[in-house]
Amino acid sequence: MKDSAKISPSVIRRLPRYYRFLRDLENEGISRISSKALSEKMGVTASQIRQDLNCFGGFGQQGYGYNISDLKSEIAGILGIGHTCKIILIGAGNLGRAVATHMPFEALGFELAAIFDAASLFSGLKIKDLPIRSMDNLNDFCRLHKPQAAILCVPDDSAKELVTRLSSLGIHSFWNFTHYDISKDHPDAIVENVHLSDSLMTLSYQMKCSL
Amino acid sequence: MKDSAKISPSVIRRLPRYYRFLRDLENEGISRISSKALSEKMGVTASQIRQDLNCFGGFGQQGYGYNISDLKSEIAGILGIGHTCKIILIGAGNLGRAVATHMPFEALGFELAAIFDAASLFSGLKIKDLPIRSMDNLNDFCRLHKPQAAILCVPDDSAKELVTRLSSLGIHSFWNFTHYDISKDHPDAIVENVHLSDSLMTLSYQMKCSL
Numbered sequence: 001m002k003d004s005a006k007i008s009p010s011v012i013r014r015l016p017r018y019y020r021f022l023r024d025l026e027n028e029g030i031s032r033i034s035s036k037a038l039s040e041k042m043g044v045t046a047s048q049i050r051q052d053l054n055c056f057g058g059f060g061q062q063g064y065g066y067n068i069s070d071l072k073s074e075i076a077g078i079l080g081i082g083h084t085c086k087i088i089l090i091g092a093g094n095l096g097r098a099v100a101t102h103m104p105f106e107a108l109g110f111e112l113a114a115i116f117d118a119a120s121l122f123s124g125l126k127i128k129d130l131p132i133r134s135m136d137n138l139n140d141f142c143r144l145h146k147p148q149a150a151i152l153c154v155p156d157d158s159a160k161e162l163v164t165r166l167s168s169l170g171i172h173s174f175w176n177f178t179h180y181d182i183s184k185d186h187p188d189a190i191v192e193n194v195h196l197s198d199s200l201m202t203l204s205y206q207m208k209c210s211l
Numbered sequence: 212m213k214d215s216a217k218i219s220p221s222v223i224r225r226l227p228r229y230y231r232f233l234r235d236l237e238n239e240g241i242s243r244i245s246s247k248a249l250s251e252k253m254g255v256t257a258s259q260i261r262q263d264l265n266c267f268g269g270f271g272q273q274g275y276g277y278n279i280s281d282l283k284s285e286i287a288g289i290l291g292i293g294h295t296c297k298i299i300l301i302g303a304g305n306l307g308r309a310v311a312t313h314m315p316f317e318a319l320g321f322e323l324a325a326i327f328d329a330a331s332l333f334s335g336l337k338i339k340d341l342p343i344r345s346m347d348n349l350n351d352f353c354r355l356h357k358p359q360a361a362i363l364c365v366p367d368d369s370a371k372e373l374v375t376r377l378s379s380l381g382i383h384s385f386w387n388f389t390h391y392d393i394s395k396d397h398p399d400a401i402v403e404n405v406h407l408s409d410s411l412m413t414l415s416y417q418m419k420c421s422l
Contacts, residue, residue: 012413012416013413015412015416016406016408016409016412016413017406017409019412020390020408020409042392043392043394043395078416079412079415079416079419080415080416080418080419081412081415083419085415085418093309093313094305094308094309094312094313095309095313097305097309098304098305098306098308098309099407101305102304102305102306102407103407103408103411104408105411108408108411108412108415109415110411110415148418149414149418173414173417173418175410175411175414179231181253181254183254184254190414190417190418192410192411192413192414192417194405194407194410195227195228196310196313196314196405197227197231197314197315197319198227198228198231199386199403199405200314200316200319200321200386200403201226201227201230201290201292201319202223202224202227202403203360203384203386203401203403204290204291204292204296204319204320204321205223205226205289205290205291206384206401206403207291207296207359207360207384207401208290208291208294
């Protein structure tokens with residue numbers, strides 16, 4: 001395997017999609033696939049696939065295709081899937097509950113370790129066998145369990161203060177569903193933003209252009 | 212305004228974020244802002260802002276800054292915010308409910324016209340004053356109300372058949388939360404994908420690289 005630092009960011013951005021298709025193929029009991037067959041399945045050109053997967057060298061043999069399990073493990077290694085990372089969820093509203101119930105955390109290398117919400121309304125409720133905890137318990141929990149990442153499903157106006165608090169508790173990686181710009185105040189934080197309203201505006205733009 | 216077809220795709224991708232900041236500034240009662248002040252607020256360089264907003268010509272006057280309301284309207288026009296587009300939501304599980312309750316549809320130029328779910332479990336329930344309708348009523352509803360777009364919050368394995376059905380009902384624009392690759396089977400469809408697990412894998416990759 002090439003040093004992952006040498007793989008271009010655009011290839012890295014495409015890896016999760018390769019991983020997903022390879023996992024599905026493996027689940028179907030398929031062990032090898034040609035770049036042509038994979039390209040038809042994924043709707044990209046075979047040459048793009050060869051170029052992308054070339055980075056990992058040696059997996060695609062002329063005439064034999066790719067060994068699905070090896071290639072999937074290789075990509076999993078690069079993406080960091082495999083070490084388990086403890087992540088906590090803050091905010092158990094509809095969005096937080098959707099994230100907690102829908103995301104295949106374990107398959108993606110995360111352990112959802114706890115769920116917190118500011119509203120006492122939820123106390124006593126459970127999501128996926130995890131109790132919804134009070135924010136009063138956040139500091140104790142973090143000191144004891146040392147989660148490395150947090151999912152932010154809180155209202156925008158409480159995000160800034162929350163990130164400061166989480167940083168002081170040793171959490172510097174965020175899956176951020178709010179509009180708060182974490183990187184601006186915390187330039188060293190690792191941040192992956194999900195901006196759903198930007199995505200909906202992009203749809204609106206594409207629809208308008210097609211009129 | 213320049214013809215929006217001439218604006219580069221990377222600028223278009225950044226417009227929703229500009230729109231969001233301008234809307235917030237307007238809500239705070241601010242009417243003008245310099246590229247320097249806007250750059251500090253948004254955490255990008257002033258030169259990037261001038262370069263991006265130059266596309267719309269005439270709004271940034273040397274020494275006067277941008278007229279926030281004009282610039283916001285201009286960007287809204289380009290993004291297609293302003294015409295109202297009828298959109299329907301299919302799938303009223305946690306994710307569908309989160310989307311229905313959280314998204315500011317009207318502010319983004321959409322009217323959430325109806326919510327459908329295959330499970331009779333939900334029938335009779337309402338989200339945001341909209342009843343959850345049975346899929347049996349989908350065809351009649353579409354013929355009568357002619358929605359132009361659909362949000363797909365259904366399980367992956369039911370997405371393909373659903374998109375074929377929606378296409379036959381005149382819906383060709385999709386905000387797609389499933390992993391089904393719509394564009395492959397429907398190359399003319401307008402598709403905006405939200406792949407949450409790809410986003411979480413990207414976080415995992417960034418965390419691994421920082422170790």
